[in-house]
Amino acid sequence: MRYRLLAATGVLALAAGLTACGSSSPSTGPAGAAGSGSAAANLTVWVMRDSFSDALLERFTTDYRRTHPGVTLDIQIQEWDGIGQKVTSGLASNDAPDVIEVGNTQVAEYAASGGVRDLTGKVADLGGADWLPGLAEPGRIDGRQYGIPWYAANRVVIYNKDLFAKAGVTEPPRTREEWLEVTARLNRGGDQGIYLAGQNWYTLSGFIWDEGGDLAVKRGESWKGALDTPQALAGMDFYKKLQALGEGPKDSDESRPPQADVFAKGDVAQLISTPGGAVAIEKANPALAGKLGFFPIPGKTADRPGAVFTGGSDLIIPEASRNPEAAYEVVKALAGEKFQREMAEEMSYVPNRVSLASVLDGDEGTAAMAAGAANGHATPNSPNWAAVEAKNVVKEYMTKVLTGADPATEAAAASATITTILNTRS
Numbered sequence: 001m002r003y004r005l006l007a008a009t010g011v012l013a014l015a016a017g018l019t020a021c022g023s024s025s026p027s028t029g030p031a032g033a034a035g036s037g038s039a040a041a042n043l044t045v046w047v048m049r050d051s052f053s054d055a056l057l058e059r060f061t062t063d064y065r066r067t068h069p070g071v072t073l074d075i076q077i078q079e080w081d082g083i084g085q086k087v088t089s090g091l092a093s094n095d096a097p098d099v100i101e102v103g104n105t106q107v108a109e110y111a112a113s114g115g116v117r118d119l120t121g122k123v124a125d126l127g128g129a130d131w132l133p134g135l136a137e138p139g140r141i142d143g144r145q146y147g148i149p150w151y152a153a154n155r156v157v158i159y160n161k162d163l164f165a166k167a168g169v170t171e172p173p174r175t176r177e178e179w180l181e182v183t184a185r186l187n188r189g190g191d192q193g194i195y196l197a198g199q200n201w202y203t204l205s206g207f208i209w210d211e212g213g214d215l216a217v218k219r220g221e222s223w224k225g226a227l228d229t230p231q232a233l234a235g236m237d238f239y240k241k242l243q244a245l246g247e248g249p250k251d252s253d254e255s256r257p258p259q260a261d262v263f264a265k266g267d268v269a270q271l272i273s274t275p276g277g278a279v280a281i282e283k284a285n286p287a288l289a290g291k292l293g294f295f296p297i298p299g300k301t302a303d304r305p306g307a308v309f310t311g312g313s314d315l316i317i318p319e320a321s322r323n324p325e326a327a328y329e330v331v332k333a334l335a336g337e338k339f340q341r342e343m344a345e346e347m348s349y350v351p352n353r354v355s356l357a358s359v360l361d362g363d364e365g366t367a368a369m370a371a372g373a374a375n376g377h378a379t380p381n382s383p384n385w386a387a388v389e390a391k392n393v394v395k396e397y398m399t400k401v402l403t404g405a406d407p408a409t410e411a412a413a414a415s416a417t418i419t420t421i422l423n424t425r426s
Helices: 054-067 082-092 104-111 133-139 163-167 176-187 199-209 228-241 259-263 276-282 324-335 339-348 354-360 364-373 385-390 393-401 407-422
Strands: 004-005 010-013 040-047 071-078 100-105 148-154 156-160 218-219 222-225 268-272 292-295 309-318
Touching: 010 222, 010 324, 040 309, 040 324, 054 324, 054 339, 071 104, 071 324, 082 100, 082 104, 100 104, 104 133, 104 385, 133 148, 133 309, 148 324, 148 339, 156 163, 156 276, 163 292, 176 228, 199 228, 199 393, 218 228, 218 407, 222 407, 228 393, 228 407, 259 268, 268 276, 268 339, 292 364, 309 324, 324 339, 339 354, 354 364, 385 393, 385 407, 393 407
Parallel strands: 040 071, 040 100
Antiparallel strands: 004 010, 100 309, 148 309, 156 268, 156 292, 218 222
């Protein structure tokens, strides 16, 4: 699962995959000894369209040529449509690319094919102890690291500064209870305190994780849906209280209608979105330019922001790569501190390391996103989780609860469905 992000108050794409071949940026260098761990090699790297600016990729290839003479990089820009099948076919071919960018929640599906190289032994060398947990977890399957976290994005609260001032709210809330109180106060002036659609299940997931629950848990070799646990029910209860403080539909998600368009009318005080949602809001209503603020989703206590789903990209190396050691050196450079800093500064992505969060401090939206990323999580790491999403299991459960059904009964039914799907063998 990936987001479309409008970042650095410009447009970014955080997407889930790659597809047909596109432009390439070859990099060749002068003769000499190759960089550490790599000999002369021709490497193909698949990068998703719009993930990075041309200028950033060109700087990377130029620098890589200088530090790894003898290595040629062919960076091929991939399209989104049909990406799953293309990656699956690439992993199974005898002419696989050497490095592939994939959506972080796709790693389990690709690893299940047996075509992805196990990089567990490289984690320490890559600074894995400093990785964002929510970005690193999806790349770790049964204790083995197949996907190397590359960059991330997550949701924050976008708010209308004028409406906050009108209600006498001088500081964003830092705890859940404060959030409910502030949102109720924002409603008193005839405005809508928050717009929260009834099927925004990524936001619900954060509330469940805050309570110590999960969407599903793995026990041995089997999965079990976990929406019916006390922790998950507590998360759903908070979602219901917050959602009731606005006029969001109970039977659709944030795309129906587009929540940015609703917010752009000027009478909604808060919205949960990636920071890039602000660009869509300002495009729909230019009068709101400069009037939008951002803060991390509040947590249960003021010392820790609320849990969030961490969307983003991982890097994988196919087993069929003809130059796996040289491919690893490319992954190391792309996941390393130098590129991570440059990437964060130019693209406003959250870097893969907790220690680099301060790189984004200059921009309010991305700084809020980086603060929340420290408490990032991922969806259940099963190749079958995509089927749970496709069947709208969690969305339908949420609508039933929000429209008056018994939460425990509906949670038990949804958990049973999730259990069945996750344990189905392909």
